[in-house]
Amino acid sequence: MKITILYIAAIFSFASLKANANQFSDSVIISTSNPGGWMISTNNSVYQLILTKENEVQQAYYGPKAQLAFHQKKISAADEIPVRGAFPTKTPLLEVVFPDNVRDAELTFVNAEVLQVEGRQTLKIIQKDKYYPLEITSFIRVLPEFDILEKWVTVKNTGKKNNIKIENLQSASIHLPPDAYDLTHMAGEWGHEFQLRNTALTEGVKTLQARDFKSFANPNWFMVRPAKENEDISGSAWFGTLQYSGNWRIDFDKAFNGKLQITGGINFWDTDWTLKPGTTFETPRFIIGYTRSGSEGAAQHLTAYIRKTVLPASFRDKPRPVLYNSWYATAFNVNEEQQLALAKIAKETGVELFVIDDGWFKGRNDDHAALGDWTVDRQKFPNGLQPMIKKINDMGMDFGIWVEPEMVNPNSDLYRAHPDWVFHFPNRTRHEGRHQLMLNLAREDVYQYLLRSLSALLQENNIRFIKWDHNRTLSEPGWPDAPASEQREVRIRYITNLYRLIDALRARFPNVLFEDCSSGGGRVDLGMLSRMDQAWASDNTDPVDRIFIQYGYLSAFPANTMVSWITHEDWHSLKPGLAYKFDVAMSGVLGIGYDITKWTDDEKKLAKTKIEQYKEIRDLVQFGTLHRLVSPFKDNKSALQYIAEDRSSAVVFCYNMAEYLNGSTAQAQEANILKLRGLDPGAFYKIQGLNNVVYKGDFLMNIGIAWPVRGAYKSMILQVQKTKQ
Ligand code: DGJ
Numbered sequence: 001m002k003i004t005i006l007y008i009a010a011i012f013s014f015a016s017l018k019a020n021a022n023q024f025s026d027s028v029i030i031s032t033s034n035p036g037g038w039m040i041s042t043n044n045s046v047y048q049l050i051l052t053k054e055n056e057v058q059q060a061y062y063g064p065k066a067q068l069a070f071h072q073k074k075i076s077a078a079d080e081i082p083v084r085g086a087f088p089t090k091t092p093l094l095e096v097v098f099p100d101n102v103r104d105a106e107l108t109f110v111n112a113e114v115l116q117v118e119g120r121q122t123l124k125i126i127q128k129d130k131y132y133p134l135e136i137t138s139f140i141r142v143l144p145e146f147d148i149l150e151k152w153v154t155v156k157n158t159g160k161k162n163n164i165k166i167e168n169l170q171s172a173s174i175h176l177p178p179d180a181y182d183l184t185h186m187a188g189e190w191g192h193e194f195q196l197r198n199t200a201l202t203e204g205v206k207t208l209q210a211r212d213f214k215s216f217a218n219p220n221w222f223m224v225r226p227a228k229e230n231e232d233i234s235g236s237a238w239f240g241t242l243q244y245s246g247n248w249r250i251d252f253d254k255a256f257n258g259k260l261q262i263t264g265g266i267n268f269w270d271t272d273w274t275l276k277p278g279t280t281f282e283t284p285r286f287i288i289g290y291t292r293s294g295s296e297g298a299a300q301h302l303t304a305y306i307r308k309t310v311l312p313a314s315f316r317d318k319p320r321p322v323l324y325n326s327w328y329a330t331a332f333n334v335n336e337e338q339q340l341a342l343a344k345i346a347k348e349t350g351v352e353l354f355v356i357d358d359g360w361f362k363g364r365n366d367d368h369a370a371l372g373d374w375t376v377d378r379q380k381f382p383n384g385l386q387p388m389i390k391k392i393n394d395m396g397m398d399f400g401i402w403v404e405p406e407m408v409n410p411n412s413d414l415y416r417a418h419p420d421w422v423f424h425f426p427n428r429t430r431h432e433g434r435h436q437l438m439l440n441l442a443r444e445d446v447y448q449y450l451l452r453s454l455s456a457l458l459q460e461n462n463i464r465f466i467k468w469d470h471n472r473t474l475s476e477p478g479w480p481d482a483p484a485s486e487q488r489e490v491r492i493r494y495i496t497n498l499y500r501l502i503d504a505l506r507a508r509f510p511n512v513l514f515e516d517c518s519s520g521g522g523r524v525d526l527g528m529l530s531r532m533d534q535a536w537a538s539d540n541t542d543p544v545d546r547i548f549i550q551y552g553y554l555s556a557f558p559a560n561t562m563v564s565w566i567t568h569e570d571w572h573s574l575k576p577g578l579a580y581k582f583d584v585a586m587s588g589v590l591g592i593g594y595d596i597t598k599w600t601d602d603e604k605k606l607a608k609t610k611i612e613q614y615k616e617i618r619d620l621v622q623f624g625t626l627h628r629l630v631s632p633f634k635d636n637k638s639a640l641q642y643i644a645e646d647r648s649s650a651v652v653f654c655y656n657m658a659e660y661l662n663g664s665t666a667q668a669q670e671a672n673i674l675k676l677r678g679l680d681p682g683a684f685y686k687i688q689g690l691n692n693v694v695y696k697g698d699f700l701m702n703i704g705i706a707w708p709v710r711g712a713y714k715s716m717i718l719q720v721q722k723t724k725q
Contacts (some may be wrong), residue, residue, distance in 0.1 A: 133159030170265030178258030196554030327357035372414030400465025425478030433472030562588035
């Protein structure tokens with residue numbers, strides 16, 4: 001009875017937001033007349049905009065559908081496009097200077113329509129300045145099944161004569177209902193990427209940002225939750241990210257009354273844009289989602305959205321190959337004979353893709369020289385690369401290669417010929433990072449050079465995989481040759497041309513798989529992951545550190561993008577075994593980086609068995625839904641469970657770290673039970689790895705089994721299969 005009444009109340013409250021009868025009846029976007037505006041629905045959330053009598057577009061609500069009725073009674077709206085102008089009470093999305101030096105904008109509604117953008121319903125709203133020739137169009141693209149909205153804006157100078165200066169233009173501004181909120185974000189540095197951090201959002205502005213083209217310090221991902229709702233698998237969570245690889249910022253502006261405004265987009269620190277008459281500037285997309293399924297729901301929605309809609313379509317549904325990369329084995333000292341010796345053993349263990357890393361190009365004997373000169377080193381490879389590639393192909397493996405196109409060493413033919421092609425200021429030091437400078441890819445001549453030289457490399461050799469590295473941060477971002485009005489646009493123009501370059505290469509060479517790398521995971525974001533198929537998560541291959549790095553990575557990015565190699569590295573002198581290393585690397589895209597010519601027969605045998613097992617579970621890992629069962633940030637253990645969408649099979653990775661006295665605390669006792677998630681409660685499941693014992697799904701999820709791993713730095717992989725009783 002109670003349920004019925006609530007249901008009627010909910011219908012009534014939705015009905016009072018009258019939809020235009022003939023419009024979008026089964027639509028995720030409806031226009032409403034009382035109040036006038038638009039309601040955008042995903043499976044579990046509503047985003048409501050209203051159009052005021054004064055012709056202002058305001059955001060009235062964004063959150064769970066269930067709370068909309070309650071919220072309706074006390075609508076307090078905020079500008080959908082907060083501008084610099086009038087009272088400075090909010091973080092502005094738009095800050096412009098008009099030709100007469102007026103710095104305030106004042107917007108008024110022009111029109112709105114629902115259209116399809118890349119196959120999805122999208123609300124497009126045009127507003128314009130009340131006086132000056134400036135038009136701002138906001139887009140909201142709806143992905144209902146992921147509970148995700150993509151938001152971005154374009155700004156047009158509709159005048160004929162004068163420039164308008166953009167001093168700041170964010171992609172989106174979102175307002176959450178009043179509450180006490182906690183922020184989860186990621187922090188890190190080289191070798192320690194994707195570390196999860198939690199903090200209360202007190203009054204004031206908390207900013208996450210990049211100013212050096214790197215995401216080591218803060219990848220551009222966040223999750224915000226009401227402070228009271230902090231369960232892993234239940235409770236509200238808003239989560240988001242930016243589809244951008246340049247400098248970016250996300251601000252969390254918390255007011256005393258509990259309201260929270262989140263703004264995100266390009267970081268206009270030391271940047272501006274001259275909007276010439278008739279031209280338009282478009283921001284990158286800001287991705288925002290809402291779930292009632294806690295932090296795990298947030299991770300599952302975002303990673304499924306990336307896996308199913310963002311990754312490049314050509315390889316989106318294909319399993320990523322098991323790769324061997326010779327960097328940890330041979331570093332810069334590469335030659336054909338030695339690479340073929342590695343390739344032979346790699347093939348015997350089951351590797352599918354053989355990759356030669358740094359060191360193959362002319363004069364590259366260490367990191368002091370040769371970046372920029374993308375032709376093969378004939379001293380190391382007198383016959384070129386293709387004869388070696390042919391032999392690797394004949395063994396039955398694809399061949400891949402490392403490049404770092406955006407960089408140049410001063411000791412290179414390219415730099416000697418074009419010292420003006422790098423970022424620099426006159427009279428200022430050209431700071432080197434890893435003995436290299438950064439090419440100014442905003443320049444058309446640099447873009448054309450890179451397109452030409454990389455195309456030649458890919459045309460002349462049967463290369464099926466590119467590892468695209470980026471090893472230094474940006475410094476002295478000067479472009480003295482550009483007109484003065486464009487000099488501060490250089491960072492934005494660089495990223496535009498970087499994307500253009502990758503897109504052009506992918507169009508020319510559609511069969512080449514791309515891996516994103518930046519001294520490890522220094523540039524992982526949706527700008528790259530919409531163009532590259534996978535990412536090197538960290539130069540740190542220590543399996544214990546990797547358990548933390550990978551757990552954080554998987555909060556935001558899908559497992560089929562997370563490249564993980566086993567190597568001889570042991571950062572903490574814990575001497576983890578080879579099986580443990582494999583088990584950690586097998587929870588992503590498996591790779592091997594050892595000097596495998598030194599492996600004993602037993603090691604080769606173990607590698608072969610593990611790679612066979614990986615191929616058995618690869619579809620689950622790469623295309624299944626991940627439940628992070630035990631967090632290493634909370635315990636001295638970790639467990640990851642990947643489950644097929646039809647719930648017929650799953651694989652569970654269990655890792656022990658340092659061992660403490662069992663049962664010494666309530667927490668430790670609790671942690672001795674492993675509970676699975678997402679199974680069919682009424683079905684029976686057999687667990688391979690635990691003597692094929694059969695359990696009911698319900699039991700595995702609610703009662704659980706004893707933690708199966710014994711011993712410090714030991715691990716276990718459980719393969720779970722639906723079965724008859
Ligand atoms: C940094 C990368 O992260 C490493 O994997 C390796 O490719 C080196 N660069 C090569 O210089």
